[in-house]
Structures are given as C-alpha cells and as structure tokens.
Amino acid sequence: MLRTSLSFLCRRSLAPRVLRAGLRTSARLNSSGGNTPMDFPCIDKLESRQRDLLAGPEPTYEKIVTGYQTYQHGSPFICDHGGQLPSMRIAYETWGHLNADRSNAILIHTGLSGSSHARSHAQNASPGWWEKFIGPGLAIDTDKFFVICTNVIGGCYGSTGPSSLDEEGVRYATAFPLLTVNDMVRAQFHLLDHLRIQRLHASVGASMGGMQSLCAAALHSERVGRVVSISACARSHPYSIALRFAQRQALMADPNFNRGRYYDGVQPHVGMKLARAIATVTYRSGPEWELRFGRRRQKPDQPPALCPDFLIETYLDHQSERFCLQYDANSLLYVSKAMDMFDISHSVTQRLERQRSQLQSASCNVCLDASEQPVSGELPREETGDEIIADLVRGVEKAMQPTLVLGVQSDILFPVRQQKEIADILRKAGNTRVTYYELDAMYGHDTFLIDVVNVGAAIKGHLENSD
Known part of the structure; x- marks a missing residue:
C-alpha cells in the first residue's frame, strides 16, 4: 500500500515536468496531441530524379x-x-x-x-x-x-x-x-x-x-x-560473395529493373544507388571514417532524421548518388558475378x-x-x-x-x-x-x-x- 502511494505521488510530481520538457523538445506534437508525419526529403529527391529520368533519355555509358x-x-x-x-x-x-x-x-x-x-x-x-x-x-x-x-x-x-x-x-x-x-x-x-x-x-x-x-x-x-x-x-571467399550478393539483390529489387530490360524505360536508379552504398561500406575502413566523420551530424541543432543525418550517412548518400547513373546496372550484375565465381x-x-x-x-x-x-563430368565432391x-x-x-x-x-x-x-x-x-x-x-x-x-x-x- 505504501509503495503504491509513493509511486502515485512520484507520477503526480514528475508528470508536469515531463510534459513541459516534451513540449519544449518535440516539434512533432500537434494541437490534438498526435504526432505529425516524419519528413523524408531524401525520398522526395529520389522521386524527383525518377521523374527527370522519365522525361529524358537514358544515359549513354x-x-x-x-x-x-x-x-x-x-x-x-x-x-x-x-x-x-x-x-x-x-x-x-x-x-x-x-x-x-x-x-x-x-x-x-x-x-x-x-x-x-x-x-x-x-x-x-x-x-x-x-x-x-x-x-x-x-x-x-x-x-x-x-x-x-x-x-x-x-x-x-x-x-x-x-x-x-x-x-x-x-x-x-x-x-x-x-x-x-x-x-x-x-x-x-x-x-x-x-x-x-x-x-x-x-x-x-x-x-x-x-x-x-x-x-x-x-x-x-x-x-x-x-x-x-x-x-x-x-x-572468392563467402564473405565477399555475400556482400556482392546483397548489392545485386538491392539492384534487382528496383521496380524499374525489369529483369534487366530497362534500356527503353527508366534505369533502376534507386537499386543502383543502394547497391553502391553497400559497396562503398566495403571499400573503406572503420578507423578512417572514425577519423573523418566520427559521430558528427550534418545539422546537430535539429531533431534526428531517418534520411541522411550523420555525416557518414551524407557521405554514403553522395557517393552512391554520384555513381548510380555512371555505370550500367547489368554490367554491375555480370562483372560482380564473375568475381564471385573466380x-x-x-x-x-x-x-x-x-x-x-x-x-x-x-x-x-x-x-x-x-x-x-x-x-563435362560429375560435379566435384566437397574437398x-x-x-x-x-x-x-x-x-x-x-x-x-x-x-x-x-x-x-x-x-x-x-x-x-x-x-x-x-x-x-x-x-x-x-x-x-x-x-x-x-x-x-x-x-x-x-x-x-x-x-x-x-x-x-x-x-x-x-x-x-x-x-
């Protein structure tokens, strides 16, 4: 009984302070007490790029x-x-x-x-x-x-x-x-x-x-x-094969991939961007990124975002966006698969x-x-x-x-x-x-x-x- 009363008093005494702090720090509480939807400028940018690709010719590699x-x-x-x-x-x-x-x-x-x-x-x-x-x-x-x-x-x-x-x-x-x-x-x-x-x-x-x-x-x-x-x-060893597999899966999951027959339509820009982001993670090292970016955020005075927020995220976003229209998606599939089979x-x-x-x-x-x-003969046995x-x-x-x-x-x-x-x-x-x-x-x-x-x-x- 005493424990319940103390718990109730604590909740009564803390509630106003918690509420006031929440109102001060959250920009997402509207007048009805609900949460406003998260902004996704990165998705807006991708959708804008897709519209541009629909309006213009495919890149000639x-x-x-x-x-x-x-x-x-x-x-x-x-x-x-x-x-x-x-x-x-x-x-x-x-x-x-x-x-x-x-x-x-x-x-x-x-x-x-x-x-x-x-x-x-x-x-x-x-x-x-x-x-x-x-x-x-x-x-x-x-x-x-x-x-x-x-x-x-x-x-x-x-x-x-x-x-x-x-x-x-x-x-x-x-x-x-x-x-x-x-x-x-x-x-x-x-x-x-x-x-x-x-x-x-x-x-x-x-x-x-x-x-x-x-x-x-x-x-x-x-x-x-x-x-x-x-x-x-x-x-090629299983770890590198797995990493390249993830890249190919991200690429082929793009709705515009069309089983590789996208040349008369829209290039799988989003899938290529994701594939390149995965690849870039494998090309550099943690110690380098710790030194270059640490845990610094692009806009530390603003609330966290699900779009690129940390500097390392903005770096990956920039690198993958720069690459995704400069290399043919099918070439990425074929050449990376050749690496896997080496x-x-x-x-x-x-x-x-x-x-x-x-x-x-x-x-x-x-x-x-x-x-x-x-x-060409029986498959080789496990060695x-x-x-x-x-x-x-x-x-x-x-x-x-x-x-x-x-x-x-x-x-x-x-x-x-x-x-x-x-x-x-x-x-x-x-x-x-x-x-x-x-x-x-x-x-x-x-x-x-x-x-x-x-x-x-x-x-x-x-x-x-x-x-």
Whole structure:
C-alpha cells in the first residue's frame, strides 16, 4: 500500500515536468496531441530524379569515358559457361612507347567498375582512376614502359557488354552470356595479339584486377614476365560473395529493373544507388571514417532524421548518388558475378577449359542454351582444407614469374589472409621469387587508389628490379 502511494505521488510530481520538457523538445506534437508525419526529403529527391529520368533519355555509358581506342575481334568469342559473342569489342588506352623488340609492355587490369581511362592523355585530359601512379618517373614509368589498360568485356565503357547492341541491333541486356575472369583475360590477350605483343613485361592489377593479373600469370605464363596482385584473392571467399550478393539483390529489387530490360524505360536508379552504398561500406575502413566523420551530424541543432543525418550517412548518400547513373546496372550484375565465381584452382580452370573447348568444337554456329551445354563430368565432391590448397597450388604451378603480392590490414573486402594465401600457394608451387607486403593503412580496400607513396613505391621497385 505504501509503495503504491509513493509511486502515485512520484507520477503526480514528475508528470508536469515531463510534459513541459516534451513540449519544449518535440516539434512533432500537434494541437490534438498526435504526432505529425516524419519528413523524408531524401525520398522526395529520389522521386524527383525518377521523374527527370522519365522525361529524358537514358544515359549513354559509352560517352562517359572518351578518347579510347577499340579493337574489334571479328570471330565468335566462346564464353566459359556457354554462350558466345558473335564479335567482340575491347576499349583500351595506351601511354608511353613500345621499344624495338616490343618487350616493355605492361597490362593494367581494372577493378569491377573501372574504365580504360587510367591516366590522362591528349585525347582525354580528364584525370584517370590511377592518375598519380602512371606517368613519367611515377610508379609505372611511361618513360620506360608502354602501358595498356582495357575496359573488361561485360563492362560499359566501350567494350562489349550487356548494354551493347547484338547482331539484330537490340541491346543484349540479360541475354548477354555469363562471364568469368578467365574470359576477360582471354579477351585481353586477343588484344595483345592484335598489338603484336607476344610477351608482357608485367601484368598489374588490384581488386578484380589482381584476380585478372594472377589468372594471366597462371593461364598464359609464357607471355607474362612479372606479376603484381594487390588486394585480390586466389578464389572468392563467402564473405565477399555475400556482400556482392546483397548489392545485386538491392539492384534487382528496383521496380524499374525489369529483369534487366530497362534500356527503353527508366534505369533502376534507386537499386543502383543502394547497391553502391553497400559497396562503398566495403571499400573503406572503420578507423578512417572514425577519423573523418566520427559521430558528427550534418545539422546537430535539429531533431534526428531517418534520411541522411550523420555525416557518414551524407557521405554514403553522395557517393552512391554520384555513381548510380555512371555505370550500367547489368554490367554491375555480370562483372560482380564473375568475381564471385573466380577460383584459380586447377580443377576449376580445367573444367571450364574442357567445357569451352567442347562448345568451340560444336558443329552449330549459334549460341548454346544452358540446357544444350555438354556435360563435362560429375560435379566435384566437397574437398577438405588440404585438398583445396593442393588444388590451388596446382592451379598456379606454371606461374613462376617474379610476383608482388600486396595486402592491406584494414581491408575487409579482401582481407590480408587472402593475400597471404596467394603468396603461400605460389611458393608451394615452387615460385621462389614472391614478394609479400602488408600495409598498415587506414583506407581499407581503396588503399590501392589512395596510398601513392607506399603502394607506388612497392610497384615501382618490383617493375624495375633487374631480377
């Protein structure tokens, strides 16, 4: 009884003060005592953008990057997982000059959404995505080397991809065949044949580019002199696959995605924006964001909002909005899926090679549907940890080139343990010229784009070493 009375008195004495405080701090109590709806300026902005897209033409991705050259591969290009491209175009850019015996060429492999524009030049003065790494006296010295960078097939910056026109003048969309990293590399070596470059001085890449670099060394070992693999992997691991899956699901959930056939309608702008926001979280690191943004809010004198409020939220919103109309949504699906499937293991590469060879020898000249693909044997059984490593070692047993493997401790997308795995399998395969560096940088996966001093010095030393 006493406890009840005290509780009642406390409620009576506190109620007026609580009410007064609530009236002072809340702007959402109306005269009837109800709550007014939350404002959503971020949704208003998205809806406004959608209306603008309805009123105007779709972006032409090929015009975003200019000044590149193209190589047209006239014969059919058979893909590892079935399907073919009747012809294939590769966009590429070059810097420096070939020497007399054409032995000083370096091939730069791009990441997921990279274009061939790695460095500015006379035909395109805009800074490239690796502007501070390529040039006279820089990490990749154009006074010494002839540098080539391509847009991978499946991309949208000049190379054949889902947004390209097929033989009937219709965009491929999701009728485009599934690709592998191996397919991308084989296409690049067709370009090298066209340029009459028999052997590269080096194959260099970061992220998906590092996958390509390792693939080039393993599958075309006689044509690659040196290897640089930064923040990559020998096989995609479940965590990075899961992150890219979330991006694709966000994109495909956009009502405008239309199963990939959106070219005559509205681009899936919202889905692309969400996918890019997820990706950006994986590209940088918590320590960097703690330093740059902390818990600071954009407008600390105003009530919290569900739209971008903290500075880190406004950063993600800005970055994703800037990207979402500059890259084709279908290219994002196809190229990211190729990353997921990457595995340099001997059993995987041999299975793909057998399957592609069977497709090439097929008597028909049309693209085979999945149901028509030849059976390449039983599915592999589940392997033990030791068997997986042994399979990876066999996959790189021809990659005996001097190799630089570079990892970043703050990278959550391609953690340093995956870089160690690359170095370990190369050494177990018998490669005695593997250099492994691990950087203590705060920039996460994007360190290869930012840390000019450390990343650049490692690359320069490796490329110019006389060994």
